[in-house]
Amino acid sequence: MPEISTLSTATQIAAKLIRRVSPTPEDGGCQDYVGSLLAPLGFVRKSVDTGGITNSIYTRMGELKGTLAFAGHTDVVPTGPVEDWPHPPFDAVIENGILHGRGAQDMKGGVACWIAAVSQLCAEFTPLPTLQLLITSDEEGDSIDGTIRIVEKMQNDGTLPDAVIVGEPSSSKAVGDVIRRGRRGVVQIAAAFEGKQGHSAYPQDAVNAVHMAAPALNRITQIDWGEAAEGFPATTCQITNVQAGTGATNVIPGSCFVSIDIRYNPGIDFEGIEQRIFKACEGAKVVLDIQHQAEAFTTPDCSFLDQVCASIKQITGVETLRDTGGGTSDGRFLAAAGVPVVELGLTNSTIHQVGECVALHELDTLTSIYADIISNFEA
Numbered sequence: 001m002p003e004i005s006t007l008s009t010a011t012q013i014a015a016k017l018i019r020r021v022s023p024t025p026e027d028g029g030c031q032d033y034v035g036s037l038l039a040p041l042g043f044v045r046k047s048v049d050t051g052g053i054t055n056s057i058y059t060r061m062g063e064l065k066g067t068l069a070f071a072g073h074t075d076v077v078p079t080g081p082v083e084d085w086p087h088p089p090f091d092a093v094i095e096n097g098i099l100h101g102r103g104a105q106d107m108k109g110g111v112a113c114w115i116a117a118v119s120q121l122c123a124e125f126t127p128l129p130t131l132q133l134l135i136t137s138d139e140e141g142d143s144i145d146g147t148i149r150i151v152e153k154m155q156n157d158g159t160l161p162d163a164v165i166v167g168e169p170s171s172s173k174a175v176g177d178v179i180r181r182g183r184r185g186v187v188q189i190a191a192a193f194e195g196k197q198g199h200s201a202y203p204q205d206a207v208n209a210v211h212m213a214a215p216a217l218n219r220i221t222q223i224d225w226g227e228a229a230e231g232f233p234a235t236t237c238q239i240t241n242v243q244a245g246t247g248a249t250n251v252i253p254g255s256c257f258v259s260i261d262i263r264y265n266p267g268i269d270f271e272g273i274e275q276r277i278f279k280a281c282e283g284a285k286v287v288l289d290i291q292h293q294a295e296a297f298t299t300p301d302c303s304f305l306d307q308v309c310a311s312i313k314q315i316t317g318v319e320t321l322r323d324t325g326g327g328t329s330d331g332r333f334l335a336a337a338g339v340p341v342v343e344l345g346l347t348n349s350t351i352h353q354v355g356e357c358v359a360l361h362e363l364d365t366l367t368s369i370y371a372d373i374i375s376n377f378e379a
């Protein structure tokens with residue numbers, strides 16, 4: 001391992017965060033550590049702990065007008081089999097220019113880059129806008145006591161930012177080649193089709209729940225979800241689980257349980273999805289539990305979006321794709337509060353995988369991009 005003094009600030013911070021073990025909902029002391037780095041820079045920490053989740057809002061009042069927030073998380077997904085890792089997942093081993101460990105890309109690395117960028121700007125006495133760092137330990141879990149509580153707190157206090165960068169690993173091949181300006185929404189459905197169990201030789205005395213479900217499910221796969229919203233992937237609907245039957249071949253199943261996962265773009269809304277599902281299930285005896293797990297969001301073209309892309313171009317020369325792909329993210333909670341959201345972070349080549357790691361040069365590139373965005377921010 002190289003001498004600690006030869007490592008960049010971002011790398012040192014990322015390594016120390018990785019060594020603080022924090023699978024969701026644990027924080028592992030990460031947010032105290034972040035606070036200890038930010039306090040000397042003039043940040044004040046407000047805790048928004050709820051439901052066993054550690055949430056923090058760190059704020060530094062600015063010399064310039066406007067408020068720019070950075071949102072992220074210190075929790076990580078489980079490691080999987082530790083013996084399959086090339087290096088222990090919480091040791092933060094550095095080898096051949098690579099930092100290894102759970103959270104290296106998603107997203108302790110990104111948090112470290114933002115802190116390093118702010119440290120550098122403060123050391124240079126650069127006049128700055130008001131800066132907020134919003135950190136939760138509940139991003140990889142249910143997200144019910146995490147960023148949504150932070151946003152509620154800021155709404156109550158009247159401290160919502162003018163714009164936010166979410167530090168999720170948005171990049172594909174090189175840092176900054178992809179940012180996310182929106183995400184599709186998520187609707188999940190549990191459907192219980194109710195028939196009557198019976199002997200397969202006496203179908204007149206039974207109601208086959210699978211036979212009842214099959215045409216409805218076929219209609220669901222044929223639903224027209226409408227035009228794709230501009231800049232978004234199409235709305236997609238996947239039947240993900242079907243369970244029925246006792247295991248015996250001579251028993252007609254009396255019930256059939258189905259789960260369905262829908263990823264929708266802003267070309268349709270939750271009510272439109274519900275109506276189509278109800279229509280497809282007409283005629284079947286079915287109990288539908290339809291949950292709106294995540295709202296779709298999009299950040300329209302604006303000077304902030306342009307500035308982020310200009311900073312990436314300035315530092316890396318890369319033309320940025322303004323994308324809306326992938327799953328969902330905590331950005332939705334800030335977008336729902338009316339804050340322009342841009343997700344910009346490290347590459348995502350090893351996120352959630354055994355052997356998660358990040359190249360040190362990526363940490364340094366992202367630090368420079370964040371510093372450029374912060375110092376050029378205009379509310």
Ligand SMILES: [Zn+2]
Nearest residue numbers: 106107139168
């Ligand atoms: Zn993440």
